[in-house]
Amino acid sequence: MEFHGTMRINERGHLEIGGCDTVELARVFGTPLYVLDEELFRENCRAYQRAFAKENGRVLYAGKAALNLAICRLLDEEGLGLDVVSGGELYTALQARFPASRIYFHGNNKSPAEIRMGLEAGVARFVVDNLDELEVLSSLATELGREAEILLRLTPGIEAHTHEYIRTGQIDSKFGLVVPNGQAMEGVRRSLALPGIILRGLHCHIGSQIFELEPYAEATRVLLGFAREARDATGWTIEELDLGGGLGIYYHEGDDPPTVDSLAETIFGAVREAAETYGLPVPLVTVEPGRSIAGPAGTTLYTVGTIKEIPGVRTYVAVDGGMGDNPRPALYGAVYEACVANRPLGEGETTVSLAGRCCESGDMLIWNVVLPAVKRGDIVAVSCTGAYTYSMASNYNRFPRPAMVLVREGQAELIVRRESYADLIRHDLVPARLRETTL
Ligand code: LLP
Numbered sequence: 001m002e003f004h005g006t007m008r009i010n011e012r013g014h015l016e017i018g019g020c021d022t023v024e025l026a027r028v029f030g031t032p033l034y035v036l037d038e039e040l041f042r043e044n045c046r047a048y049q050r051a052f053a054k055e056n057g058r059v060l061y062a063g064k065a066a067l068n069l070a071i072c073r074l075l076d077e078e079g080l081g082l083d084v085v086s087g088g089e090l091y092t093a094l095q096a097r098f099p100a101s102r103i104y105f106h107g108n109n110k111s112p113a114e115i116r117m118g119l120e121a122g123v124a125r126f127v128v129d130n131l132d133e134l135e136v137l138s139s140l141a142t143e144l145g146r147e148a149e150i151l152l153r154l155t156p157g158i159e160a161h162t163h164e165y166i167r168t169g170q171i172d173s174k175f176g177l178v179v180p181n182g183q184a185m186e187g188v189r190r191s192l193a194l195p196g197i198i199l200r201g202l203h204c205h206i207g208s209q210i211f212e213l214e215p216y217a218e219a220t221r222v223l224l225g226f227a228r229e230a231r232d233a234t235g236w237t238i239e240e241l242d243l244g245g246g247l248g249i250y251y252h253e254g255d256d257p258p259t260v261d262s263l264a265e266t267i268f269g270a271v272r273e274a275a276e277t278y279g280l281p282v283p284l285v286t287v288e289p290g291r292s293i294a295g296p297a298g299t300t301l302y303t304v305g306t307i308k309e310i311p312g313v314r315t316y317v318a319v320d321g322g323m324g325d326n327p328r329p330a331l332y333g334a335v336y337e338a339c340v341a342n343r344p345l346g347e348g349e350t351t352v353s354l355a356g357r358c359c360e361s362g363d364m365l366i367w368n369v370v371l372p373a374v375k376r377g378d379i380v381a382v383s384c385t386g387a388y389t390y391s392m393a394s395n396y397n398r399f400p401r402p403a404m405v406l407v408r409e410g411q412a413e414l415i416v417r418r419e420s421y422a423d424l425i426r427h428d429l430v431p432a433r434l435r436e437t438t439l
Contacts, residue, residue: 001337001383002250002343005040006297012237015381017340018407020384021342022301025412026379029147029403031303034390036407036415038382041297041386045078048289058286060104062095065290065387066298070406070415072096082123082287082301087114093123104288105243108175112136119146126150127203127242129176131183134190134197134435141196148196151203152187154179156222158206158215160236176204179226182344183236190365199236202227205244208291211400215256216243217270224271230280242286243267249295251384252335260292291387298386300326300402301341302365305357306380315352322356323363324399326382326389330362338369341379346372347421354380367439390416398424 010016014023018037024037046057060081067084072093075082081102093103107114108129109145113138118126128134128150141148155176177184191199202223206215222245227238248257267285275282302319309315328334338354339432342347351370356363365382374380392403400419405412 001339001381002253003276003382004250005037006039007299007383009344011344013343015325015339017299019410020379020407021410023298023379025405025407026301026303028412029405029414030351030418031301031379032325032402033301034320034325034385034402034404034416035301036071036294036300036386036404037297037299038406041071041074041294042078044293044297045075045080046327047260048293050078050288051260052285054281055264057205057264057268058104060286060288061293063093064078064291064391066294066389066391067092068390068404068416069096070413071294072098080285081286082121083127087111087117090114090121090123091115092125100124104286106153107433108201108216109133110136112140115140116144117149119144122376124149125200126430127153128187128191129153129173131177131187131190134187134194138194138196139359146196147198149198149200151190151201151240152177152184152199153174153203153205154184154190154221154223154226154293156204156206158204158222159217171331183224185230185233188236193235201240201242202239203242203244203286205288206246208246209248210246211248211255211257213263216263216267219243220267220270221274224274224278224280224283227280227283231280238280238283240284240286241271242288245290245292247289247292249292249387251295252337257292260289263287266314286406293387295387296384298384298389300385300389302354302380302382304374304376305381307352307374307376316353316355317371318355318357319365319380320357321399321402322358322365323360323394324356324358324396325393325402326365326385327392327394328388329365330360331392336366336382336384338366338371338380338382339372340372340374343372343378343379348373353395354382356398395419395424401425 060083062083083104085106103123104125105123106117106127125378153176157171302321306318335367353367354365403418404416406415
């Protein structure tokens with residue numbers, strides 16, 4: 001397993017993160033446990049701020065990757081903005097006293113109640129996904145006597161090479177206004193005509209876990225080319241260009257993602273060039289990274305339970321978590337790395353497969369991972385699990401969702417409590433007629 005951030009092997013020969021012995025973390029907080037490396041999380045925020053804020057740029061963290069009150073506080077301290085996609089994410093941010101003036105509200109089907117919530121909070125931007133939303137936003141903004149500053153989300157028709165479920169830039173997508181068929185232009189016209197709407201710019205998001213930079217340059221050209229057409233047609237001038245998130249991260253051997261600096265260089269280069277080509281002023285450039293900030297900063301700890309050896313076939317090493325806390329391998333065939341936290345340099349390396357404990361054959365965390373000889377009670381650490389794990393976790397099979405700890409300089413602080421069995425039935429109700437039934 002490649003080490004990230006503050007990971008190292010300590011004097012006891014254990015994996016350490018943020019100055020905390022992971023075996024000790026597992027003992028104190030239990031497993032499965034999400035461990036968030038504060039220093040690396042902050043460093044990833046700063047890498048984006050350095051690369052984008054130095055020019056005319058703005059960085060919003062995509063809350064969908066991982067969001068809770070403590071994470072909102074870290075983001076606020078680092079001066080980032082926040083992209084939220086639901087009333088729940090917005091509520092979390094507001095409860096954490098994250099300034100609404102740095103929040104962008106996304107979503108392809110915002111409910112009127114969510115739109116109202118965003119307007120009342122005074123979010124910085126609504127990223128409007130479709131014409132229907134535009135009408136609702138306009139009427140609610142008018143009713144509340146507010147003005148909504150918006151970006152229009154466009155589908156630029158770009159196919160980035162990533163898993164089809166997380167590809168979003170192509171024309172056949174549930175997201176955004178299509179450019180070639182005139183829908184996007186209709187969006188501009190209506191935005192300019194409707195009361196309570198101020199059109200600031202254009203948005204697109206071409207996908208996630210992207211390792212190539214050229215699609216960002218291509219998206220820039222498409223959006224600014226469209227901005228030029230829109231200016232010719234309506235006189236409106238683009239002020240902001242939001243290119244979404246998507247930068248890939250290292251998950252396993254062979255992954256070689258571009259740096260944040262090279263992403264910034266590509267984007268700013270393409271923006272300058274396209275602005276000149278189309279005779280437009282250079283707009284404010286916004287990016288929305290989620291995975292590349294949270295992903296590498298997270299590690300999940302598990303305890304090894306049953307080991308099932310099928311001679312000549314494979315050895316299944318079952319741990320106390322799985323698709324409930326990390327659905328990515330089952331959903332996308334995502335591949336992770338792991339080590340034995342209490343013996344990262346142990347002897348007797350063998351190839352095993354890490355199994356989850358849900359009632360699904362597909363609940364496998366890692367197929368064919370090389371680990372030192374493993375036994376019941378060992379602590380296994382799976383790296384780069386900071387993004388799209390906790391935020392996509394479920395209670396399938398009624399397993400309580402794990403806790404999350406924030407580690408830094410030898411201190412570990414609980415930032416999400418482990419769910420209890422009582423939490424699992426908290427919302428269950430039994431109709432009166434069933435309560436009296438005896439067996
Ligand atoms: N902005 C928008 C509008 C997005 O839809 C997304 C991600 C992002 C920003 C952040 O993208 P990132 O930098 O994290 O790649 N559950 C999938 C990923 C879904 C991404 C959805 N949108 C996974 O686990 O791989």
